[in-house]
Amino acid sequence: MFFILFKLAWRNLLRNKRRTIIASIAIGIGLAALIFVDALMIGMTQNMIKTATASFLGDAQIHRKGYQDEQELSLTIQELDKVTAKLAKEAIVHYFTRRTFSLGMITSPANVSAVNLIGVQPSTERYLSQIDDAITKGVYFKDNDSRDIIIGTKLAENLEIGIEDRVVVTVAQSGSGELSQEGFRVSGIFHFVDEAMNSGMAFVRIKKAQQMFAIGDNVHEIAIKFTSTAYTQERELPFWKTYSQYGNEVLSWAEILPQLKIILDMSKYSKYIMGVVLFGVVIFGIINTLFMSLYERMFEFGVLRAVGTRPVGMARIILFEAGTLAIVSIAIGSIIGFGITALFAHLGLNYTGIEMMGVTIQEYIFPVLNIQQFILYPAAVFLFTIIAGLYPAWHVAKMTPVDAMRRSF
């Protein structure tokens, strides 16, 4: 019985090939769009997380509790030795690096500017941030010169200085609040897409910074890179508890940049919105197509009904036709969706320089294909189509045979 229903459906769809093709291409394009947008969202999410975490943030950071809000110089990480000793043995931690921060003033013969002075460990910092990769002039940190300072292009421009030029940095010391001044020599100039970084950050060796800030061997931040970014989402890992002891707290990138987390969560909703739009396309495409072919075949339906097909059997004929149309549309949509997405997954989409919620996109976005897109969305299209088919199916089921046969003339 199911075989004949399928044959009926298939041959009826072939009866008006053009209409079937137009309807299935319309639905197929909807499906393809859904697949593409999903792939783009994944690509964008990965891109933004990578941009946010790779350029400076890291996957997670440890601070003294309260430091994030107050940025107070004296709020250094507690039990630093214990913490770093443990981190060194942590299986999920790939790299970690210490940092210390203070706001200060940077002066050149030509100009003066506010700056965020950051003390870093050059050897491990390179794994956590992209400062080393972003150097456009000069070098990252040379040998062992404690007077090295690395600044951004914008800051260099404001100060009207270049490589090997001298600057003076002034900061207030921890506790006493006394000013401390040091002279540095520009060893490298970096350029990020994010202009705020180019104009407001200066990097020096951590030892030097600790001296200037008068904080001993203490640091404000440990930035951590996991062996896999996925660990940032695994909140049940003991890691998050272990390092939130001694008055410290460990935060993942999502907690440090809650705005980014929000936009990424929101991008999920755009999928649902797309889904609703697709649903509309399917509903109208299917209902219209089915009704058109239905009215052309009224007499046939009358005959089928007369010779003993039950009302529900009549509905089944329509639903099979809807289902078959869905399968054709899904095939078309999956091929188009795969083709377009694969193409852009190869070429990439240039959104560089666009800032979203504090994260500046620095690389091409590459849509990411996955198997789910070709299971979930086609299944949704199939379901939508069947739902859309219910109305014409019900219409046919409730028709009496005489009505159907009379209406056709």
Next chain:
Amino acid sequence: MEQTQNHEVIVTDKVTKIFDPDGIPVNALNGIDLTITSGEFTAIVGPSGSGKTTFLNIISGLDTPTEGKVWLSGKIISEMNGNELSDFRRDNIGFIFQAYNLIPVLTVEENVEYIMLLAGVSKAERHERVKKMLKAVGLEGVEDRLPTQLSGGQQQRVAIARAMVSEPTIILADEPTANLDSKTGNDLLEMMRRLNDETGMTFIFSTHDPMVMDRARRLITLRDGQVDTDETK
């Protein structure tokens, strides 16, 4: 089907049908009392609008009477619901319409076996019966053709094969020859009569064609929704 003793197949009791599509009631049937016995070969005749189609529709359960009762094989069909009626038609009534009887996307074999599919007959038996029936209507070897690849007369023969294949109690045909030329129509009637002789199956058909009327064994004339004459030859 051997018929040893004739029995009542259809009984109608004061069947009335009033159509009221736009507030103007039309009395299509005005109290029809008729009894059809098994094995009959009966023509319903009468002028256009006299109620032939309406009558056939009502005795086959395609339509319901406004008043009155219809018994078919001892069951009151005028009171059955949708599914009961569908199954009853499938098992008891073979239909032949004036034209467009066949589903154009199904082959001859698929058209003929459709009712048996509904009834859940096995594939082997379906095939066997289709073959036998097509042979009986003189259409061997066209099983795999589509209806559009057949002539009008051939299509009507396939319709007869479909109507008879599940051995229903009664075959109803509303002007089965109206779309055929007179020679083809005559041949078709000739064949129906032969099948009626051979199988004893009951045939009721409506017609305008005097030549067709001549072949009937009983002639019921309707006029204004009432039985005018009823003669058995």
